[in-house]
Amino acid sequence: MDERLKYAPCGYISITHEGIVTEVNQTFLDMMGYAQEDLVHKHIESIMSTANKLIFHSYFYPFINLDGHVEELYLRLKDRQGESIPYILNGRRYEMEGVEIIDCVLVQMGKRIDYELELRSAKKQMENAYWEKDQALVKLKQIHMEIEQKQQELMDINAVLVELSYTDKLTGLKNRRFVQEKLEEQIIRYGSTQEPFSICILDIDYFKKVNDTWGHQTGDEVLEKLADILISHSLHKDVVARFGGEEFVMILPDMDVHESKVKAENLRRAIANVAWEKINITVSIGVATVTPQDSDTTILKQADLALYASKENGRNRVTHIIDLNEKSL
Template identity: 30%
Template sequence: MSEQALTGWIDRSPVAALIVDARSQVVAANVTVVELLESSAEDIMKQPFVQLLSRSGRMFYLGHILPSLQQHAAVDEIYLRLRTKAGQEIPVLLNATYHNTGGVDYYYFAMMPMQRRNILEDQLVEAKQEAEHALAAEREALAELERAKLELEKQQSELKRLNTRLEHLATTDPLTKLANRRAFEARLENNLSLVRRDSMGFSLLSLDLDHFKDINDRYGHDTGDKVLVAIGSLLASMFRTADLAARTGGEEFAVILSDADLSVALGIAERLRGSIEALEFDDFRVTASIGVTTAQSEDTREDLLRRADQALYKAKRASRNCVKYLTG
């Protein structure tokens, strides 16, 4: 990026922005930073960047930010305090990136003022102002920064945990705890990609509980839900981590069998059918019809699903409680 482009970049920036050279000398400043520091562009560009910082900010910049920037070419979301021409300190969130233009190194600084209540450094500033000894003040600053770092890591860990939980909820059927249709279709697309790329075959089972509506109508939806939960537990216990069992509709389920050819898939489907039939309920028994097909390299997702459904319909027409297959 040219120097002219860099200058245009900071002029268009919605936040306070500076460009400094390899010696940390300010070479360009936008209107926002000029107004924030209550100064002029000429005054700002007459001094090194550190002169625009608070005392603690200078130490942190020279001891941490600049070395990190030189090593990694970027720093993100660093708390600093700027110092205005009148001596007022302004907390900001700093992001910085490295650029080389015509063999000359530049750093682009973007600074967003932060609300005072969000800045833990307020307590550090007060402690530093009251400190009589420079070493004690420096130690207090480092301790406060460490507390802020630990708090940030704690918040990031909590955010990661919540994101993981949300992802689980977004891909899990709440009743059976199996994968939902969204997760099933994503895995199906991934497995088809592997078939096309690496010829890693897999098979698909399409399962539908026989006469499930009659169970719901006669015994109630609570009983129907218990049946679905039992089927979900059975499916979860029968298959490998590499496979995927999913609830794809009301009483409809599907199983992706990784690295399984038709003969293996048929054997697994028959064992599954028998295990469902063997489930014990007080007043009725549950059976399932299962359709089986194996993925081909030219298959689309729709091809595979259509073939599995057609195999399932064959099983339904053949008196139910059986396994039927359809090849590509």
């Protein structure tokens, strides 16, 4: 971390998309009484109360996924002694070498007590007016109705924001965050039912050449068309998502090794046989089927290894991780 940033007159924290702290400046550590090892590689929510975790999930993640930034989010964070310290948080998302990082600036709220006193005073005045005047009572009821209406509108907006936070803006498919949550659900379901599921990772072959030759607009059109093809070849229970860049993921519930191989091969052929406008497009596919030893992380890794093998062996092909494991025996 840059020396000036390390001692900047405000707190600075970098977190991953999953909320894991990767960097924190000395200013924030001094304000909160922590050492580097107390926070780095820990989840940022580890220093939040349950109420503030709820605020963080309701506002921070939807806005950071939708707009790429969050401004003036009020939070309370626990210092080393467990005291609740008020902060204003501004955050911005960016990618570096394909890795998503969220930088957060935290400014301590020194006048929070004054604000709370003002709110208490306003509440007292409202209560007095409520009991003293019938006209104020009627107006207060009207205000309550308006607040309820606004709360419902806010809930509706939050529901839309949550949906958008799970959606890839370009293709309309689900995104990486959604895939990770669904994989966790599938692993839990497998543990209780032993019903198999498989996962495919598809990567467009030589996609950089498409962008370099025809431009990023054509590249976007290819991504959108591929998304349509994947949707048209999926079942209602399948999860189809853009994992990032030119990579797509399909979660295939109730599909064993053989079925997933057939499914992946049919997809590969369908994509290769489509009449693409400017350039022939093919995909390499890696497939993995859940085993009792798998977690949501390991099955993704297995499918990724299979994808790498497809690319290494000439592209435009399907590889199931079980085939690689059998060859290594």
